[in-house]
Each structure stands twice: as C-alpha cells, then as structure tokens.
Amino acid sequence: MHPQLPTSPQALDQRLSDSVTSVDPGATVNQASILLRAALSDPDLGDSLHLEAEVRPVAVGFSGPNVPNGLAVGNRHPAWASVGGLTDKTSYHWRVRVGDNTGRSGPWVSFGGNPDFVVNVPHPPNPPTTLGQARGDGTGIITGATADTDVVILSATVSDPDPGDLLRLEVEVRPVSTTFSSPTDSSDPVPDGGPLQVIVGPLPSSTNYHWRARAVDQTGDTCSWVAYGGNPETATDFGIALPHDPYRPDSLAQLQSGDLLPIPVGGVSPSNTVVITGAVSDPDGGQTVQLDLEGRWVRTSSISPTTPARSCRTPRRRR
C-alpha cells in the first residue's frame, strides 16, 4: 500500500502551561505561552505522528507552521504543541494539523474562535515618583526638617503598565533608628493611579523619621520600594516636635497705670485702668508668648448692690 496522509486532528483544545486548565475560546490568558492539544490519527497505523501548529495575531493571516512541532506520539494518541514568546496584550488565532514520520501532513484545522485567546500578562506597578512630604496643612517639609504637627502627608505619583489597574500608594514610616520591615499606611485605591497621598499620624513627638513608598495594584502586586529623600536610610527625612504649653507666668504684679507704682494686694487704684505684669516663658524656642488675663468683679459697690458679679476675659497685647 502507498503511504497515506494523516487525517484531521480531533478534539482541539488550548490550555495554560499547567496542561490542565483549558482556556475557553476568546478568553484571556495572563501568561505569554499556551499549550495546544489535539488527538492525532493516521490511516497508516504504524506511523508516528506529531502536531504541527501555526499561531498568529488575529490581524495576521495564516501562512504556514511557526511553532516547533510537538513530540511524536502513537496513532490515535493526544499530542501537544507548546507555544511561547507570545506578545502581551495581543489577540491570537491558531490552527493545527497532523504530521507523520514520512513528512506528510494532514489538513489544517482551525480552533475556531476569533480570537482564540488573548494574551494579557499583568505587570507590577511602576516605582512611585515625585515623593513628597508635607505637614497636615499641606505645607511642605524640607528633607531633614522638623515639623510642629504630628500628622504628615506623604505623597507620590504611582502608575502601572496595565491600563485600568487599581493602584494604591503604600508607605512605611519608621523612626530612623528602626529599619524598614513592612508597610505602615496606605492610600485608597485609584484607577490608573496618579498623584496619591497618605495621611500618616499622629506620630510620636520628639522623634526623627525616615520613610519609603511603593505602588500596589489590585492583585497585590507591588513594585520595589523607593526611599524618600535620596539620603542614607540612617538619615532623617523629617522630624516631629510638637510645641509645648508655655510655663505658668511668674512674678505677677498689679500696677497703677500712671506711675506704675505697685498696688498692694487689696489696695486701691485711683484710676480706672490698671497694668498687670508678669514674666512669661515657653520651653519652645522661637515662640512668642503673651500674657492672658481673666479679671472678675468680686464685689459690687453700694451703688448697685443688685448687680451680679461678672467676668471679663481680657487677652491683651504682649509686652
């Protein structure tokens, strides 16, 4: 008998690289490879057979096999062809045929979808850029400077190669004596990223901090950390030093307004204005401090005995 051509492949299937998971026609695969499978047969029962395949972007017509032949199998056995190097974010169609050990090939059979599968390989977000730090009121903090608020705003621009990904900005803020280990705060997710902020705090006062940031997508995929400041991680990115309350005023005195002679306790002022003096101080350098007064009319005169006592809060100018 003369050798005959193999018959058409049967039971075509496309599977992920685990060889188990079938990919529905037109479905998206998140890897740049795919396995093609079919059952092979040949009228010449003794021939060994292999699967020949052609995989093209849907916009490209079929022209001939472009995939390495699969391993040879016996007649009526399933065979595989492994397709690698697929282009991301591309739709493909494919066809297969049976080849035998004599070099003869059967007819092509297309899988039938259009597209048959789509390659969309997820990528991690890009490292964040334009990192910034500011006080809670939005005023920027110069690298290494100390803020007088315990809430800071950390910002960065995040992006991702995959359109539509939901991106968050994660930050890790630690005292400079503490090494980085895990994120401490995060922004809310935003489609496609952009400039994002994380409000951090309240942070303990009298402490210097360093921080880093990274982007995270909706799958939890992250980019590498980016440290703020371009300085060694033993260096301070910002410090927190909350202002302290002033000390209680000291050396209080009450003086006559004209000659500034002291009015003894319980004494009389012949004027309707009185000068109150005191020494004010504050543990924070650079603060201005004023004397704040509260006076109370403790006893009314006999002129209007029914007038109730009243209080008068009189915050006044300093010095």
Next chain:
Amino acid sequence: MPNASAASVTVGPLADNASYHWQARAKDNVGHTSAWAAFPITLGNPETATDFSVQQPPVQLGFTVEPVSTAVGAAITPAIQVTALGANSQPSTGYTGNVTMTIEANPGGGTLSGTITVAAVAGVATFADLSINRAGTGFTLRATTFLPSLTIVSAPFDITHRKP
C-alpha cells in the same frame, strides 16, 4: 531653648467703686496656654478675695441736701449734705476726705457756726449743726475739698428773724 520675657497688660476702663481679683496665664503664638496663675501667686486667690479696688477721686461736688431757710441762730435742718461725685456723676463712695463749708453770699453779714469741716463717709459729708447768726435774704454756702481741690456753691436761702 526656653524663652522668657516680661509682659504687661493694661486693663480698663474698669468700673469705679468696684473690687476685682484676677488671674493670668501665658499663651503662645500657636494658641497653647499654660495653667492659670492666681494673683498673688504665693497666697492663692479665693473667689471672694479682692486683689485691688478702683476708687477714682471725685471730680466735682454736689449739694445733695441744699440749705433751706432757717431762723437766726437755729441749726439748718434738714442737715446739709455734700456728696463727692465721680466722672460719671455717681457718688465716689470711696472718698473719705474733709469737706469744709463757708458762707459765700452773706447779705446779712452773718457768721457761720457749727461743725464746718466734716469728713465724708462713703463720699457724703453731712453738716448737721450749721447755723447763721444774722438775718438776711439770699445767703449761699460754699463747700470745698482740699485734695482734690473742688468747690461748689449752694442754692440761695434765707435766714429769718426769730418770731417773738
């Protein structure tokens, strides 16, 4: 670095004839405040204690009880009252200085007798025993203080002959 400075506050205008007590605290430029410090610091400051009183000196005198026509030699009754008044025309209740009474208009050539210098009590000087020994029409009296130097003349009144 802690900072320190002397600060002062001028308080007023305060009501006259009133007593006050007060407390102070320090307040920095970001609104932080210290605890209140009562005056005087060493003695504390109960709510009922007076730290100082305002008693402004009188700026004028007023006859709150004018002399009335009276018989020769008899005490002018009701007793004449002169009140020290503040700038608000209210009595200077803290004033306790002397008020001296003299005859200003003396149509009869009389002599004023009795206690002519009286210390004010709560701003009011009361002359209970003044009399004039000659009759006449249109007498007036002048009330005077030394510190402050104030004076005022009464409304005219008559000294009449005694009825036989």
